[in-house]
Amino acid sequence: xxSKTFFFKKELLKQGFxxxxxxxxxxxxxxxxxxxxxxxxxxxxxxxxxxxxxFDGIENLFDINGPFQVISIFVVPVLAGIFAFRYMQVxxxxxxxxxxxxxxxxxxxxYFFMGYAMIILPILVIGFILLVMEGTMxxxxxxxxxxxxxxxxxxxxxxxxxxxxxxxxxxxxGISAVQGMLSYIFLFFPVGIVFLFIYNIELLLNGxxxxxxxxxxxxxxxxxxxxxxxxxLNGILNPTIWIYAVLAVICYIAALILYxxxxxxxxxxxxxxxxxxxxxxxxxxxxxxxxxxxxxGLVQEQLIGWVIFGYIFGAFIGYLLAxxxxxxxxxxxxxxxxxxxxxGIALVVIAxxxxxxxxxxxxxxxxxDVQGVQILxxxxxxxxxxxxxxxxxxxxxxxxxxxxxxxxxxxxxxxDFQSGREWNVYSTELYIDYHxxxxxxxxxxxxxxxxxxxxxxxxxxxENEAYKKMNQFWLFHDDKDNFHLxxxxxxxxxxxxxxxxxxxxxxxxxxxxxxxxxxxxxxQDFNLTIEFLSTEDSNYYRHIGVSSSYTTxxxxxxxxxxxxxxxLAEQDVAMIAIRHEDSSYEEHLANVPGASESELxxxxxxxxxxxxxxxxxxxxxxxxxxxxxxxxxxxxxxEYMTSFKIREDQLPDFVLEKYE
Amino acid sequence: xxxxQNVNKKFEKDIVLKDISLKVDKGSIYGLLGSNGAGKTxxxxxxSGIVKQNSGTVEIERKPVFENIPLKERIIxxxxxxxxxxxxxxxxxxxxxxxMYPNWNQNxxxxxxxxxxxxxNKKIHRFSKGMQRQVAFxxxxxxxPDYLILDEPFDGLDPVIRKKIKSWVIxxxxxxxxTVIVSSHNLSEVEDICDAVGIIHRxxxxxxxxxxxxxxxxxxxxxxxxxxxxxxxxxxxxxxxxEKRGSVYVCIIRGxxxxxxxxxxxxxxxxxxxxxxTLEEIFIYEMEGAGYAIENILL
Numbered sequence: 001x002x003s004k005t006f007f008f009k010k011e012l013l014k015q016g017f018x019x020x021x022x023x024x025x026x027x028x029x030x031x032x033x034x035x036x037x038x039x040x041x042x043x044x045x046x047x048x049x050x051x052x053x054x055f056d057g058i059e060n061l062f063d064i065n066g067p068f069q070v071i072s073i074f075v076v077p078v079l080a081g082i083f084a085f086r087y088m089q090v091x092x093x094x095x096x097x098x099x100x101x102x103x104x105x106x107x108x109x110x111y112f113f114m115g116y117a118m119i120i121l122p123i124l125v126i127g128f129i130l131l132v133m134e135g136t137m138x139x140x141x142x143x144x145x146x147x148x149x150x151x152x153x154x155x156x157x158x159x160x161x162x163x164x165x166x167x168x169x170x171x172x173x174g175i176s177a178v179q180g181m182l183s184y185i186f187l188f189f190p191v192g193i194v195f196l197f198i199y200n201i202e203l204l205l206n207g208x209x210x211x212x213x214x215x216x217x218x219x220x221x222x223x224x225x226x227x228x229x230x231x232x233l234n235g236i237l238n239p240t241i242w243i244y245a246v247l248a249v250i251c252y253i254a255a256l257i258l259y260x261x262x263x264x265x266x267x268x269x270x271x272x273x274x275x276x277x278x279x280x281x282x283x284x285x286x287x288x289x290x291x292x293x294x295x296x297g298l299v300q301e302q303l304i305g306w307v308i309f310g311y312i313f314g315a316f317i318g319y320l321l322a323x324x325x326x327x328x329x330x331x332x333x334x335x336x337x338x339x340x341x342x343x344g345i346a347l348v349v350i351a352x353x354x355x356x357x358x359x360x361x362x363x364x365x366x367x368x369d370v371q372g373v374q375i376l377x378x379x380x381x382x383x384x385x386x387x388x389x390x391x392x393x394x395x396x397x398x399x400x401x402x403x404x405x406x407x408x409x410x411x412x413x414x415x416d417f418q419s420g421r422e423w424n425v426y427s428t429e430l431y432i433d434y435h436x437x438x439x440x441x442x443x444x445x446x447x448x449x450x451x452x453x454x455x456x457x458x459x460x461x462x463e464n465e466a467y468k469k470m471n472q473f474w475l476f477h478d479d480k481d482n483f484h485l486x487x488x489x490x491x492x493x494x495x496x497x498x499x500x501x502x503x504x505x506x507x508x509x510x511x512x513x514x515x516x517x518x519x520x521x522x523x524q525d526f527n528l529t530i531e532f533l534s535t536e537d538s539n540y541y542r543h544i545g546v547s548s549s550y551t552t553x554x555x556x557x558x559x560x561x562x563x564x565x566x567x568l569a570e571q572d573v574a575m576i577a578i579r580h581e582d583s584s585y586e587e588h589l590a591n592v593p594g595a596s597e598s599e600l601x602x603x604x605x606x607x608x609x610x611x612x613x614x615x616x617x618x619x620x621x622x623x624x625x626x627x628x629x630x631x632x633x634x635x636x637x638x639e640y641m642t643s644f645k646i647r648e649d650q651l652p653d654f655v656l657e658k659y660e
Numbered sequence: 661x662x663x664x665q666n667v668n669k670k671f672e673k674d675i676v677l678k679d680i681s682l683k684v685d686k687g688s689i690y691g692l693l694g695s696n697g698a699g700k701t702x703x704x705x706x707x708s709g710i711v712k713q714n715s716g717t718v719e720i721e722r723k724p725v726f727e728n729i730p731l732k733e734r735i736i737x738x739x740x741x742x743x744x745x746x747x748x749x750x751x752x753x754x755x756x757x758x759x760m761y762p763n764w765n766q767n768x769x770x771x772x773x774x775x776x777x778x779x780x781n782k783k784i785h786r787f788s789k790g791m792q793r794q795v796a797f798x799x800x801x802x803x804x805p806d807y808l809i810l811d812e813p814f815d816g817l818d819p820v821i822r823k824k825i826k827s828w829v830i831x832x833x834x835x836x837x838x839t840v841i842v843s844s845h846n847l848s849e850v851e852d853i854c855d856a857v858g859i860i861h862r863x864x865x866x867x868x869x870x871x872x873x874x875x876x877x878x879x880x881x882x883x884x885x886x887x888x889x890x891x892x893x894x895x896x897x898x899x900x901x902x903e904k905r906g907s908v909y910v911c912i913i914r915g916x917x918x919x920x921x922x923x924x925x926x927x928x929x930x931x932x933x934x935x936x937x938t939l940e941e942i943f944i945y946e947m948e949g950a951g952y953a954i955e956n957i958l959l
Contacts, residue, residue: 011755095737096743265711
């Protein structure tokens with residue numbers, strides 16, 4: 001006789017295994033190929049000198065077939081969740097299973113843990129295999145025990161969260177396909193909806209800024225995006241993983257509670273609880289509205305007419321889609337009351353933003369009330385690792401704050417931002433964060449078509465020390481251990497700077513950068529950059545351009561024998577071509593070697609080494625505003641190297657003679 | 661004893677069961693009649709503890725059924741469309757039942773297998789419909805339930821199998837006082853086994869009767885007299901239906917046999933027959949009295 005007190009019923013587990021077992025087996029096989037087998041294959045190739053990848057070691061086990069691992073984390077738990085609870089989405093089996101003498105609690109536990117075992121066991125077994133390999137084979141060059149533990153924790157937490165979340169979603173719908181679809185939607189939803197909201201408010205409210213870093217902070221709202229993101233950029237065991245672990249348990253408990261009140265007869269219904277339907281409808285309509293608004297905002301350059309069209313069209317599509325899903329038919333063209341109410345409310349909200357009923361767009365703080373200001377240029381999430389930002393300095397100079405508020409008022413008065421964004425060399429995007437004396441912040445973000453236009457305001461800002469420090473904050477960090485420096489120019493790929501030179505070089509860069517004038521900062525013409533390469537992450541680096549005004553830095557580099565790396569005069573130049581900006585030859589000078597004699601009638605070319613030396617030396621004095629362009633070719637005369645501009649009075653006589 | 665009191669059930673906005681009350685005595689067979697969509701299946705699922713009512717009580721032996729595991733171990737519900745796990749054989753299903761139902765009787769399972777003459781290691785879904793029905797009853801009866809809830813169990817079966825299954829059920833009712841509820845849309849299908857019958861229509865229970873009461877209570881009377889008579893002859897009798905064909909009266913009269921005989925004999929009829937009614941005729945007249953045309957509800 002079976003023991004009556006044993007919680008799990010053998011036959012029910014068997015039956016559960018028959019429906020979800022294939023997932024477990026397939027997952028195990030997939031993982032075998034992804035990890036142990038791959039490692040064994042790599043090991044047998046170890047002799048191959050070219051196979052250097054593993055000699056650097058790996059950061060974590062996701063470096064091995066990472067994309068496949070991520071895909072399996074995305075797909076397997078959702079599949080398992082759908083199939084484990086398939087029985088309650090089919091009428092016949094739902095009735096049968098619930099007629100059995102088992103409490104709902106027990107039924108849920110049986111099916112939940114059967115499905116869960118199917119995704120956890122393969123991971124544990126693979127972990128065990130990796131551990132055995134680590135003990136018996138020579139895999140130290142690839143991974144160590146620490147890697148296995150990290151991998152196990154990350155994979156188990158992510159998989160548990162996605163699985164229990166899918167189980168939870170199963171509780172609110174009666175169709176397996178909808179269960180899968182809703183699971184994925186909700187896993188992306190938090191990020192998607194916040195992104196859409198912020199983007200659309202940016203679209204409608206001039207000057208709105210969500211603050212820098214908002215995109216980064218957003219990713220952890222979606223476990224899926226977080227997985228991809230953390231494997232790309234951060235370490236895998238960041239604190240978010242523990243939050244996910246707690247969420248997984250919460251989802252499990254919520255799924256259990258929901259299951260106990262879930263009516264059996266709701267199998268084959270799209271949404272189980274009646275009051276979910278309007279929420280679902282509004283949700284889908286809103287998402288599509290924002291999505292289409294975003295689309296037209298991006299494609300049509302923020303023209304408000306098109307954006308509004310996008311909103312209405314998107315809401316229309318979303319509303320129809322939601323209706324179709326709920327009613328399970330595509331003949332849903334009768335119900336328009338809800339749609340018109342929605343559109344009415346939405347238009348009022350949009351109008352309130354467009355016409356700025358809250359005074360958001362015109363609000364400029366009184367300089368008296370401002371304690372400090374941060375102004376950042378073109379900040380973005382693509383600029384790399386921002387963990388090191390810490391507390392950025394603020395502009396606290398009272399006079400300058402006043403200038404900034406005047407500048408802000410000027411931007412609003414001019415209304416430049418209302419036309420489309422047309423970028424030129426003087427365009428920028430400025431982020432202003434006022435830190436008020438009462439502790440509040442006012443954050444705004446503006447596209448500035450031309451910095452030059454606002455010179456009277458921006459010159460003192462650009463030349464302010466705090467401004468300079470906050471915009472290149474990394475240059476002033478003292479975490480040299482994490483970086484090594486490299487030199488990059490038109491003439492040479494990365495040249496490593498020896499450690500002994502790093503300190504003086506950084507010091508020189510800081511000095512030159514802080515001394516740079518507004519004019520010099522605008523002229524971003526340099527063919528020499530100093531790179532700060534991360535020692536930890538090969539994808540990550542920062543750089544600073546060394547223009548001709550960086551005299552201390554250039555002097556230092558010259559004295560240390562790096563001139564060959566960045567000076568044209570040191571290169572093997574075979575030919576030089578020169579033209580005036582009014583020249584009849586309108587193509588880029590790089591095309592000169594292929595041009596015919598007649599086309600080049602007013603282009604000066606020379607192959608004379610003496611003349612070349614004299615012209616190449618001009619590079620150091622080049623002038624961005626000059627009307628003459630000099631192009632250098634070498635080491636063979638048809639290979640274009642570089643070009644720079646120069647004023648007429650700098651040109652040697654033998655060039656000017658040609659034009660007399 | 662099964663007791664259902666003032667049960668209401670809604671699916672979304674549709675009312676499926678409206679204030680239903682009924683009682684099934686221990687060891688009796690109750691027939692639940694109604695057309696398709698009347699709410700029979702929902703009522704049966706509520707009684708089996710699968711579906712929870714919105715209000716009212718469903719009790720077996722004075723205990724609520726829903727989520728009552730000791731009770732559910734003694735209840736078997738057979739749905740109209742049978743359910744077996746896909747790819748399962750009869751033996752595998754039997755093992756499953758054995759694991760679920762503590763009263764499972766393995767001896768009986770083996771005995772009945774010999775009677776049935778089918779291969780227990782063949783996958784159930786390969787069997788014919790009639791065979792599958794027999795397997796379902798075979799499994800259900802071996803679980804030795806005290807309460808057997810059957811939803812349209814005889815629908816589409818040939819008479820031989822129908823008779824066989826009925827005899828199994830009656831045997832268990834007689835031997836172990838098993839209580840049975842059986843639903844059908846066809847009265848004649850179940851009248852031979854039921855002790856009591858209830859008719860459900862659009863979620864309402866229209867009437868509920870003990871069949872013995874019904875049959876002894878209602879009579880079809882044919883009368884003819886030599887001379888013209890007036891309606892005095894029926895004074896004091898409860899006439900449900902009356903018509904005159906030539907000089908012959910055909911009446912449906914409710915009341916004791918002796919009372920009717922005594923009353924009519926006073927008028928010296930030349931023709932006087934008291935005939936038993938078929939159950940169906942009884943229902944037609946009963947329902948007429950309640951203001952319904954039975955053809956719209958049954959058949």
